[in-house]
Amino acid sequence: MNDFTLIRKNLTRRRLRAGLLIFSIFIAFLIFGMLGAVRHVFSGENIKIADDRLVTVNKINFTQSLPVAYVERIRAVPGVRAVSYANWFGGYYQDPKNQLFTFAVEPESWLATHPELQIDDAARKDWLGRRDGLLVGEAAALKWGWKIGDRVPLSSNIYSQKSNGSHSWDFTIIGLYTVADPNVSTNAVLFNHAYFDESVSFGRDTIGLVVLTVDNPAMNEQVGRAIDAMFANSPAETATDTAKAFNKAFAAQFGDIAMIVTLVVGAAFITILMIVGNTMVMAIRERTREIGVMKSLGFPARRILLLVLGESLLLSFAGGIPGIAVATVSVGLLGHALGDFVQGLTMTPGILATALALMTGLGFCTGILPAWKAMRLDIVTALGRS
Structure with a gap:
């Protein structure tokens, strides 16, 4: 049995718990992907507008x-x-x-x-x-x-x-x-x-x-x-600005999209971090005797650390990759449906790269503490725990 199989078996030993954790991570990355694409559109970063183009409108409101x-x-x-x-x-x-x-x-x-x-x-x-x-x-x-x-x-x-x-x-x-x-x-x-x-x-x-x-x-x-x-x-006084600034001001009517996205995604990930981190600590505590047996069989401390850390990373990617994949498909469909009014609503490489970085960070942050505890666990103490 190789290390990946061992990680997978440990992760799925309590299938309901693992499934719920994966689903919660899936939802978090689905939200991140879709809101990230919306934020990108309303920021105007996806559309190249000539730097020498200005727009003049009525100072009161551009509808005047x-x-x-x-x-x-x-x-x-x-x-x-x-x-x-x-x-x-x-x-x-x-x-x-x-x-x-x-x-x-x-x-x-x-x-x-x-x-x-x-x-x-x-x-x-x-x-x-x-x-x-x-x-x-x-x-x-x-x-x-x-x-x-x-x-x-x-x-x-x-x-x-x-x-x-x-x-x-x-x-x-x-x-x-x-x-x-x-x-x-x-x-x-x-x-x-x-x-x-x-x-x-x-x-x-x-x-x-x-x-x-x-x-x-x-x-x-x-x-x-x-x-x-x-x-x-x-x-009829006027207000003149660059076309880029005009587009951003137009988008600002719908609220501070960047702030909304940051708050929603931040709240989701802090919640997921707490849930997954607490669950991983509990899971390692349940397997204290098993870890003691593995150490007595010659598993080095570094390998124990990597096994536990790999489990949290696998959990993160198992929920994150499907979540961002579904978000990509959903954004594509939404972009097609709203093409008349929303230009360039697509999943950008930058959003995908950020999602992968967040998956890695989530897995590492939730797994490093229980992995460290497992690595430092004393064999006698572990085998003596009921």
């Missing part, structure tokens, strides 16, 4: 509008290379449940400020020249079965048309866009702001946000201050 006239004034700020703007349309397809990331944008400048959007020359030409043209992300087209040339009605849960009060606009799909970064979603649809602005019943000549690029990322703070100072004390 800005006058479209601000765009030309921002364009004149020294250091600004390109400027575009957008309105959140609040769109859906056929049914309000079918929400879409839908923006009314100025096509030419939007492509200039978002060079990551890859479209062919024909689609670019059509989009710039057709007011009702709709540029669709590849994932959105695949999801809804759309193809170039289709006539698509999109409805808004915010806006209506001034001519007939309808909440629906008709568009013609002129092209699809793709991106090189797999973490960036292609579920958005974009259409001409001029087409939207001329027909909307309220909010004409206003925009939701301004997107701009600067000549050098080192100028971000300087340009941002200049823009906000220009509109200080106006009816």
Whole structure:
């Protein structure tokens, strides 16, 4: 019988207890994996955004509008290379449940400020020249079965048309866009702001946000201050920050995700550490006479220590590996289901590496004390204990 078999036999001698411990560790790592993936998404670390891209919104709240006239004034700020703007349309397809990331944008400048959007020359030409043209992300087209040339009605849960009060606009799909970064979603649809602005019943000549690029990322703070100072004390003051910071601020609406994850995972692991550690001490106490017999048969103290430590490590990995595996599958399914609204929800190598480190640490911390006691146990004392 080799040492691994001996470790396995000792671990499973009380199957109910071992099963409950493994299940509790399984749940802890399932929670860790899923919350870790969510934390990674909301941190914005998974999406590469150009360092020279800034976003200007209303200082009160990004849901408040800005006058479209601000765009030309921002364009004149020294250091600004390109400027575009957008309105959140609040769109859906056929049914309000079918929400879409839908923006009314100025096509030419939007492509200039978002060079990551890859479209062919024909689609670019059509989009710039057709007011009702709709540029669709590849994932959105695949999801809804759309193809170039289709006539698509999109409805808004915010806006209506001034001519007939309808909440629906008709568009013609002129092209699809793709991106090189797999973490960036292609579920958005974009259409001409001029087409939207001329027909909307309220909010004409206003925009939701301004997107701009600067000549050098080192100028971000300087340009941002200049823009906000220009509109200080106006009816619509502005707040300008990097696109990365804007995304993080948007995520912060849902709470401090990092703190929530840390508290939940920390509480789970402290609880598991106490339970498993106490159980391992109790298990070794139950086997005191057996350890004494093993020592009398010539098992060296170091081997005894490794056997007990191996038992706690096997327990940790037996629960942790299935837990993180199920979390990986669950995150993949969740990412597919929420792909329209959550970009890049995947199990990252960093989360997996951290999980393996935690499994090792959990096994070591819960096993080292009973292993040390077993190693130092006196043979006479052990054999004399009933």
